[in-house]
Amino acid sequence: MVARRAARIALILWLCQHVDYCLRRCAMSRLPRLPRLSTLLAPPLIAAALLHLSAQAQVTPAAPPAYDAALAQSLGGSEQGMRPYVLVLLKTGTTPVPKGAERDRMFAGHFANMERLAKEKKLVVAGPLDGVNGLRGMFVFATADIDEAKALVATDPVIVQGEMVAEYHKFFSTAALMAVNDIHHRIRKK
Structure with missing residues (x-):
């Protein structure tokens, strides 16, 4: 479960970088240089992801009910x-x-x-x-x-x-x- 969440976070970061790449590639050269989107979004996303992962790690899954x-x-x-x-x-x-x-x-x-x-x-x-x-x-x-x-x-x-x-x-x-x-x-x- 933790590995799946980590993969989602990596995907979000990759999407941010991809959007940033596309914006830069399509931008006209006369526009002022924009800060990298991934640079702006990465720190808050990583912090949120780490908080989420640590909260999930503390939750233990419920044991299946015992056979009665x-x-x-x-x-x-x-x-x-x-x-x-x-x-x-x-x-x-x-x-x-x-x-x-x-x-x-x-x-x-x-x-x-x-x-x-x-x-x-x-x-x-x-x-x-x-x-x-x-x-x-x-x-x-x-x-x-x-x-x-x-x-x-x-x-x-x-x-x-x-x-x-x-x-x-x-x-x-x-x-x-x-x-x-x-x-x-x-x-x-x-």
């Missing part, structure tokens, strides 16, 4: 910190529920169901999608078994009523996803 075996085990992580999941893509279904009280109850049940599954540590992540190509939402379940994920999705009112249909995919990612719901509740104001 208990945390990895509690999240179901492998030695690489990974674990299997099932990703569920929710698409527009064939029988959309018209706007009104029934649709409002269906979506209230949808959100209540997601909350329940998250508290049970079965639903890891969920959220809406942009609707492109009929994709409306997604779930990530803490299971490697698609049949188990299908059973969990079957409890959702938007699936039961045909508003949405589900597509299932095995998914392998960081075990840290298992901590998302706990963190979310700490940052959620409402």
